Amino acid sequence: MIRILASVSPGEVRIAVCDNDVLADYAIWRPGAPDGLDDVFAARITARVPAMAGAFVALPGAEGFLPDSENKALPEGALILVRVTRTALGGKGPRLALADGGIPPQGTQPGLLRPGASPLHRLAARFPEAAIEIDDPTFFTSLRPAFQPRLFLVPRAFPDHLETELDSLAQDWAELPGGLRAGFFPTPALTAIDLDGASTSAARGDKAKLQFAANRAALPALARQIRLRNLSGAILIDFAGLPAKRRAALAPDFLRALEADPLHPRLLGFTQLGLAEILRPRTSPPLHEMLSGPHAAGLAALRQLARNLSSTAAPRPHLRPRLRACPEIIAALQADPAALADFARLSPHKLLLESDPAQWGGGKTAAPADDAR
Numbered sequence: 299m300i301r302i303l304a305s306v307s308p309g310e311v312r313i314a315v316c317d318n319d320v321l322a323d324y325a326i327w328r329p330g331a332p333d334g335l336d337d338v339f340a341a342r343i344t345a346r347v348p349a350m351a352g353a354f355v356a357l358p359g360a361e362g363f364l365p366d367s368e369n370k371a372l373p374e375g376a377l378i379l380v381r382v383t384r385t386a387l388g389g390k391g392p393r394l395a396l397a398d399g400g401i402p403p404q405g406t407q408p409g410l411l412r413p414g415a416s417p418l419h420r421l422a423a424r425f426p427e428a429a430i431e432i433d434d435p436t437f438f439t440s441l442r443p444a445f446q447p448r449l450f451l452v453p454r455a456f457p458d459h460l461e462t463e464l465d466s467l468a469q470d471w472a473e474l475p476g477g478l479r480a481g482f483f484p485t486p487a488l489t490a491i492d493l494d495g496a497s498t499s500a501a502r503g504d505k506a507k508l509q510f511a512a513n514r515a516a517l518p519a520l521a522r523q524i525r526l527r528n529l530s531g532a533i534l535i536d537f538a539g540l541p542a543k544r545r546a547a548l549a550p551d552f553l554r555a556l557e558a559d560p561l562h563p564r565l566l567g568f569t570q571l572g573l574a575e576i577l578r579p580r581t582s583p584p585l586h587e588m589l590s591g592p593h594a595a596g597l598a599a600l601r602q603l604a605r606n607l608s609s610t611a612a613p614r615p616h617l618r619p620r621l622r623a624c625p626e627i628i629a630a631l632q633a634d635p636a637a638l639a640d641f642a643r644l645s646p647h648k649l650l651l652e653s654d655p656a657q658w659g660g661g662k663t664a665a666p667a668d669d670a671r
Contacts, residue, residue, distance in 0.1 A: 300425050304418060305455040306434035307601035308644060309637025313418050314460060315425060321463055323424075324526050325417035326588045328597070330636030333582045336414025337382045338397045340406045343374050355380055355394055358409060362394040369396060377402055382414065384580050387531075388486045417582070419444070424560060431455055436643060467526055468589050474519045476512035478538055482523075484586050488532035491520070495538030509539040514551050521555035524563070530580035533563075534573045542572030549574075593630040596623060600631070600641055607645050620650035628653040 300322070303314045309330055315323035339357055343364070346353045352365040353372065364372075364380060372378060378400050384393035415423070422430060422445060429448050432438050433455040442449055456464070466472065471481050474493070481492040495512055524533065537545050546568050556563050556576075563578035588594060599621055607619060621631075628651050631637055641649050 300428040302418070302421055302425060302428045302430045303455040303460070304430065304432040304437070306432065306437050306640075308597065308604055308640035309600060309631075309634050310597045311418060311437065312456070312464070313421060314456065314464065315421055315428070316460070321460065321526065323421060324464065324467065324585070325421060325528075325582075326585075327417040328593075328634070328636070329416070330634035331593060332413065332416065333385050334382050334392060334414065335385055335420075335582050337410060338412040338414075339380050339382075339410055340377060340402045340408050341380055342408060343372055343376050343378065346374055354391075356408070357392065360386065360391050362392040363390075364394045364396070368394075369400060372400075377406065377408065379406075379411070385582050387580060387583075434644075467523075467585055472519075472523050474516040474523075476515035478512055478516045480516075480520055480523060482527065482529070482586075484529075484584070488534055489529050489584075491524075491533060491535045493520070493536060493538040505539075506544070510544060510547070513537045513540060514548060517548065517552050517555040521552070521559065524576075524578065525559050525561075527586065528582065528584045530561075530578045530584055533576040533578060534569075535576065536573055540572065542568070542570065545572040545574065591630075592624075592626040593634065596621075596627040596631040597634075597637060599623065599627070600637060603649075604641065604644055607647065618650055619645070619647050620652050622652040622654050622657060624657040625653045625655060627657075 300315065300317050303316060305312045305314075309328060311327040311329070313325045313327060314321055341355045341357055341362070343353045344356045344361065350363075351367075352363050353374075355362045355364050355378070362380065362382070364378075379397040379402050380394040380400075381397035382392045383395045386392050418430075418441075422428070427448075429450060430441075430445050431450045431452045432441065433452050435451060438449065438451045470483065471479050473479050476495075478493050478495045481494065483490045483492065493513065493516065495509060520535075537548065540548075549565060549568075552574065553565055556565065559578070561579050561581070563576050566575040566577055568574055603619055603621060621628075631651065638649065
């Protein structure tokens with residue numbers, strides 16, 4: 299049985315899809331900072347770039363790219379309708395496609411015409427029979443018209459074991475079956491995955507057979523980690539302990555392991571060094587991007603502070619909770635129109651934001667406290 303679990307904290311909804319209590323998909327929805335996937339804009343072409351086989355298009359606060367495969371005849375300055383098909387990545391703007399025929403109605407002004415679906419709505423559409431369990435009454439009420447009768451209000455969406463597994467997705471390494479573990483190392487150009495098999499190297503018996511069997515046994519779990527972490531673009535995988543010539547024999551099993559992925563990643567082959575090449579389409583940001591930066595750090599601190607306050611046994615009417623963080627985190631939270639309003643809704647105490655340059659730690663540190671007065 300498939301269930302969609304939604305855990306709400308200030309400024310953020312974490313969404314887990316569980317198949318018979320096994321985590322199958324994971325997404326993060328930040329209403330105050332949506333990913334923008336499938337947003338529809340009326341926008342102008344600012345420059346045609348034949349060398350890049352496309353055109354730059356002005357969007358609010360960004361510049362998108364429209365490939366020539368969509369339309370080569372549109373002139374600079376033309377007002378068109380576009381849809382975001384891939385979110386911004388590493389300093390590059392969103393990838394666009396023509397929307398609704400590309401021709402705006404008479405009198406249309408540039409700007410956002412129609413926001414795309416949230417991650418929760420996208421997962422609900424992918425699993426139309428799944429029950430949706432959410433642990434916040436306000437979100438429950440707002441979502442009820444779209445999802446009744448499969449929407450349910452629960453006291454707590456994520457059990458402890460699920461929280462533990464989700465926390466593990468933020469780590470660079472993951473344990474795999476067969477005595478292997480995988481290290482995930484994103485770069486601007488690609489994601490490198492290193493399979494380490496120290497325990498299999500020390501095992502007795504036919505070493506080559508043992509290492510091949512261990513790598514093959516790890517493939518379903520590896521494919522699952524790629525999906526849960528939403529890794530995308532070019533992915534290179536270095537298998538553990540196998541000579542380059544032996545690695546291609548893993549291809550049939552790897553293809554089967556990738557079949558369940560809704561983004562249909564492609565195994566392109568193996569390099570001369572024996573690295574498996576995978577291309578997985580990018581639509582929304584990968585999990586490591588969602589969990590990095592000042593905004594993510596601030597939301598994580600707000601979530602912990604809200605938990606601390608909700609677990610207080612006795613009411614403390616004079617409590618003045620504060621969040622002390624570097625200026626970048628404070629600015630990110632102040633720019634989020636939903637996060638601070640959610641905190642005010644979830645807590646009877648007014649939050650004090652305290653900007654402290656001494657808290658600098660790469661723009662990612664925050665210190666929640668619940669004892670300010």
